[in-house]
Amino acid sequence: MRLRQARIVFLKEMLETLRDKRTLMVMILGPVLIYPVLILVLVTMSRAQQGRLEQQPSRVALIGQAVAPSLTDRLLDDEHIELDALQLGDVREAVRTGRVEAAVIVSRDVETPDEASPLLTGALARVVVIYDQADERSELAFERISELLGAYSREAVTGQLAQLEEGEEYAYPLVIRRESVGTPEAVGRRVLGYVIPMMLVLMTIAGSMYPAIDTTAGEKERGTIETILTTPAGIAEIVAGKFLTIFLIAIATGLLNLAGMGLALAAIGHAAQETINLSLPLDAALLVLLFLVPLAFLFSSVMMAVAMYARTFKEAQNYATPIYLLCIIPAMMSTLPGFELTPFLCVVPVVGVTLLLKELLQATIVWGHLALVFISTSLYAYGAFRLTIRLFHNENVLFSSERPFALFVGRTRLKPRPVPTPGEALLLAAVCFVLFFTAGQIVQSHDLRVGLTITMWGLLFLPAVGFARYLKLDVRKTFALRRPSALALVGAVVAAVASLLVVLEIEYVQSKLLPYSQELAEATKRAFEQARFGLVETLMFIALFPAICEEMLFRGFMLSGFSSKMRRWQAAIIVGVLFGFYHVVPVAMKVIPVSHIVIGIVLSLIVAYSRSIFTGMLFHLLYNAGLMTLGYLEPLLEKAGLGGAWLDAGGHVPALLLVPAALLLVGIVAAFVVAGDKRSRAGKHSSA
Amino acid sequence: MTDTGAVIKAEGLHKVFVDARGEEVHAVRGLSFEAHRGEILGILGPNGAGKTTLLRMLASIIQPTEGRASVCGFDVVREPDEVKRRIGFLSGNTKLYARLTAAETVRYFGRLTGLDDETIRRRTDSIFASLNMETIRDRRFEKLSTGQKQKVSVARTLIHDPEVLVLDEPTAGLDVIASRAIVSLIREAKAQHKTVLLSTHYMTEAEELCDRVALLHEGLFLAVDTLDRLVEDAGTTSLNEAFLRRLEAAGVDLGSANEEAAR
Numbered sequence: 001m002r003l004r005q006a007r008i009v010f011l012k013e014m015l016e017t018l019r020d021k022r023t024l025m026v027m028i029l030g031p032v033l034i035y036p037v038l039i040l041v042l043v044t045m046s047r048a049q050q051g052r053l054e055q056q057p058s059r060v061a062l063i064g065q066a067v068a069p070s071l072t073d074r075l076l077d078d079e080h081i082e083l084d085a086l087q088l089g090d091v092r093e094a095v096r097t098g099r100v101e102a103a104v105i106v107s108r109d110v111e112t113p114d115e116a117s118p119l120l121t122g123a124l125a126r127v128v129v130i131y132d133q134a135d136e137r138s139e140l141a142f143e144r145i146s147e148l149l150g151a152y153s154r155e156a157v158t159g160q161l162a163q164l165e166e167g168e169e170y171a172y173p174l175v176i177r178r179e180s181v182g183t184p185e186a187v188g189r190r191v192l193g194y195v196i197p198m199m200l201v202l203m204t205i206a207g208s209m210y211p212a213i214d215t216t217a218g219e220k221e222r223g224t225i226e227t228i229l230t231t232p233a234g235i236a237e238i239v240a241g242k243f244l245t246i247f248l249i250a251i252a253t254g255l256l257n258l259a260g261m262g263l264a265l266a267a268i269g270h271a272a273q274e275t276i277n278l279s280l281p282l283d284a285a286l287l288v289l290l291f292l293v294p295l296a297f298l299f300s301s302v303m304m305a306v307a308m309y310a311r312t313f314k315e316a317q318n319y320a321t322p323i324y325l326l327c328i329i330p331a332m333m334s335t336l337p338g339f340e341l342t343p344f345l346c347v348v349p350v351v352g353v354t355l356l357l358k359e360l361l362q363a364t365i366v367w368g369h370l371a372l373v374f375i376s377t378s379l380y381a382y383g384a385f386r387l388t389i390r391l392f393h394n395e396n397v398l399f400s401s402e403r404p405f406a407l408f409v410g411r412t413r414l415k416p417r418p419v420p421t422p423g424e425a426l427l428l429a430a431v432c433f434v435l436f437f438t439a440g441q442i443v444q445s446h447d448l449r450v451g452l453t454i455t456m457w458g459l460l461f462l463p464a465v466g467f468a469r470y471l472k473l474d475v476r477k478t479f480a481l482r483r484p485s486a487l488a489l490v491g492a493v494v495a496a497v498a499s500l501l502v503v504l505e506i507e508y509v510q511s512k513l514l515p516y517s518q519e520l521a522e523a524t525k526r527a528f529e530q531a532r533f534g535l536v537e538t539l540m541f542i543a544l545f546p547a548i549c550e551e552m553l554f555r556g557f558m559l560s561g562f563s564s565k566m567r568r569w570q571a572a573i574i575v576g577v578l579f580g581f582y583h584v585v586p587v588a589m590k591v592i593p594v595s596h597i598v599i600g601i602v603l604s605l606i607v608a609y610s611r612s613i614f615t616g617m618l619f620h621l622l623y624n625a626g627l628m629t630l631g632y633l634e635p636l637l638e639k640a641g642l643g644g645a646w647l648d649a650g651g652h653v654p655a656l657l658l659v660p661a662a663l664l665l666v667g668i669v670a671a672f673v674v675a676g677d678k679r680s681r682a683g684k685h686s687s688a
Numbered sequence: 689m690t691d692t693g694a695v696i697k698a699e700g701l702h703k704v705f706v707d708a709r710g711e712e713v714h715a716v717r718g719l720s721f722e723a724h725r726g727e728i729l730g731i732l733g734p735n736g737a738g739k740t741t742l743l744r745m746l747a748s749i750i751q752p753t754e755g756r757a758s759v760c761g762f763d764v765v766r767e768p769d770e771v772k773r774r775i776g777f778l779s780g781n782t783k784l785y786a787r788l789t790a791a792e793t794v795r796y797f798g799r800l801t802g803l804d805d806e807t808i809r810r811r812t813d814s815i816f817a818s819l820n821m822e823t824i825r826d827r828r829f830e831k832l833s834t835g836q837k838q839k840v841s842v843a844r845t846l847i848h849d850p851e852v853l854v855l856d857e858p859t860a861g862l863d864v865i866a867s868r869a870i871v872s873l874i875r876e877a878k879a880q881h882k883t884v885l886l887s888t889h890y891m892t893e894a895e896e897l898c899d900r901v902a903l904l905h906e907g908l909f910l911a912v913d914t915l916d917r918l919v920e921d922a923g924t925t926s927l928n929e930a931f932l933r934r935l936e937a938a939g940v941d942l943g944s945a946n947e948e949a950a951r
Contacts, residue, residue, distance in 0.1 A: 015788070224785055226779070
């Protein structure tokens with residue numbers, strides 16, 4: 001990269017961006033002026049309103065004055081309560097309509113004999129307080145009455161104890177006093193940990209959005225993109241210059257927001273300094289700034305890549321807004337109590353950074369998390385950056401006046417084509433993942449048999465085939481519906497058996513390093529026990545259906561989609577990883593699904609190089625069936641005293657089995673790759 | 689490719705685009721031609737003929753699918769930087785930055801072409817004086833009139849004193865006064881022995897300026913020759929009629945084409 005040219009582009013972009021009033025509004029006016037003022041005004045108004053409410057007396061109806069004359073006197077004496085006379089039948093309606101804010105009904109408890117309560121001189125009374133939880137005045141009235149009744153009750157007890165010549169400890173043996181070791185600073189950091197990460201993430205993405213759109217889609221719309229391409233500035237230099245501008249604006253927006261929010265929070269916290277200190281400590285601020293860098297890097301790259309697809313500013317806003325909305329959910333995770341970082345969450349985009357920022361602010365840093373989040377976020381950001389450079393090289397993206405996605409073109413105008421694009425494959429994966437994790441979980445929780453059938457066929461198979469039909473794709477090529485050779489089928493069978501042993505060892509090692517969610521394992525086991533699945537049913541639902549439906553989605557649509565724009569092994573790795581993460585059930589997010597990723601990659605390689613989905617289906621069927629059969633046989637073996645007989649004393653798969661199985665698996669996959677490459681070369685040669 | 693002293697050389701240039709529907713569009717189909725020093729070569733053709741695609745390939749903005757081309761001896765695919773340093777590219781699509789002033793715009797493009805600040809200052813003064821742009825030097829592009837904007841575009845195109853001018857319908861949509869700046873630019877370039885590639889669908893413009901004309905239709909050259917020869921061969925009195933004759937000879941149903949155009 002020629003740095004001089006990147007610097008020239010950067011300086012020009014900065015100059016233009018800083019002359020743009022809209023950017024300045026988002027970057028400076030919002031955080032520096034509007035948010036702090038807004039927060040201060042809201043808090044001041046809320047305090048003033050609270051003060052006003054507290055000065056006004058609550059109108060309360062009292063029923064049963066004759067039963068509780070002294071309580072009536074206490075209520076009459078209280079300056080914050082105004083008593084109102086009402087009939088018993090009218091009180092609920094009166095509270096509901098706001099005529100009174102609460103009602104107190106006192107009645108003698110006829111079921112409790114007087115002698116059972118030797119402490120009381122009178123009879124035990126039951127008090128019902130009626131109020132409206134939806135009305136804040138009514139709630140305040142309830143709080144006042146509760147306080148008064150509590151004090152009254154305690155005084156009554158104390159008085160009666162005095163008559164009996166007993167001390168208070170007779171009735172109240174425990175005296176509870178709250179004492180928090182949390183310093184005001186620590187309490188403040190807890191609160192900051194909830195608020196700041198969310199705001200910082202949202203503001204950084206908002207800060208990157210406008211300049212990203214302006215410098216890409218905006219330039220396309222204004223016709224300046226072609227002008228810069230006429231100069232010797234290379235694509236990498238142009239992208240770097242633009243990216244650096246977006247990145248700095250995003251950082252500046254994040255920083256100014258942090259400063260604005262910090263000032264506003266400090267001002268609010270000033271009033272309650274004895275219990276909470278909301279000023280941001282310098283060490284935490286510095287660490288937060290450190291993580292602002294990969295965060296801004298990620299958002300700038302993603303926003304730039306997304307906006308690059310659009311032809312106009314407005315179209316780019318349409319593409320970028322869902323990304324922004326999508327980030328709100330992970331950004332809000334910092335505000336959920338008890339949601340903490342795990343190794344898996346560290347690598348989930350945005351979620352990892354958000355929760356890490358919370359850790360940093362709350363001074364509960366785990367250095368491993370810090371490294372994992374920094375590395376993963378930087379990798380995602382770099383990936384998005386590379387994608388943007390690729391898009392800048394794409395003449396269709398730069399100059400086409402057509403909509404960038406076939407999905408938006410309209411089916412009647414679509415022409416038949418062989419396979420989907422990687423974008424379409426990703427879109428289908430996203431839709432199927434959402435369906436699987438939402439609708440799939442719901443239907444399975446009602447009835448496992450029906451639920452699994454609907455999930456597999458309705459939420460995976462049908463969307464894949466339906467989308468292919470909609471896009472007018474060649475179904476045979478998209479889903480690799482070719483007859484495999486007998487040798488490929490034999491290879492798939494042997495590979496499936498070998499992978500069973502390899503996976504068992506991976507699972508064992510992983511369970512030791514990163515324990516699985518026992519909760520999930522138990523829940524799954526219970527669901528199967530409740531459904532009373534026999535072996536045949538288990539094989540059908542857990543082996544046959546996934547072998548067909550998951551293969552059609554992953555090794556069919558997705559693999560052909562990714563293979564259309566990259567090498568087969570690259571596509572296989574991407575599909576394998578997606579396949580792995582598809583097997584992460586939400587509650588088990590504590591682990592990275594290593595074994596499923598391995599199996600996903602092996603399956604994808606076998607299908608990609610054999611060019612037949614049937615080899616994948618056979619492998620998948622045998623692999624799942626093998627796992628299920630082992631699970632089914634386990635209790636029987638244990639009964640016969642042979643539980644885990646084929647594992648060694650440490651619980652590992654014996655090396656005598658594991659090593660040949662692993663070598664066999666690698667050898668078979670390599671054979672598929674070599675044979676596939678050879679066939680491709682032969683095909684090219686003959687067509688040439 | 690043998691060296692014939694040509695400044696621009698194209699051999700079998702072919703460009704295929706794949707649209708969002710997966711359909712292949714052959715925008716340019718195996719074009720070969722040469723343009724020489726001091727020559728104005730006109731590329732004539734209706735909308736969608738492939739003019740812009742051809743010029744973008746020659747300016748190294750996009751890459752040919754097949755074939756090769758060179759500008760001043762530099763390959764458009766392998767040496768795009770050298771090609772771009774020698775070309776001044778101006779088209780209806782090459783707009784400028786609204787929030788930069790005229791001087792900032794010209795300085796920006798000068799720097800990207802590799803000029804030092806002193807050279808940029810000197811050349812800017814000279815170009816601004818010759819185009820009568822002194823009064824708009826420090827005004828933002830967004831505040832300028834259409835004619836003044838076109839002058840800034842011309843100044844941007846000339847700042848690095850290119851050997852070749854590639855002009856893609858540079859007068860499209862301009863009024864008579866604004867068009868004069870472009871016509872003057874082309875004449876000035878010819879006087880300085882620069883090579884000019886001028887794409888247009890205004891026949892009168894071609895007749896007025898071009899030494900030779902290439903007639904382009906659906907990505908193919910129907911003819912490449914001098915104006916006189918084209919008119920003479922077609923047995924007509926104007927370039928417009930000669931072009932229509934060539935289209936008919938190529939089997940184009942002009943009646944259907946007109947209806948299509950009307951739709």
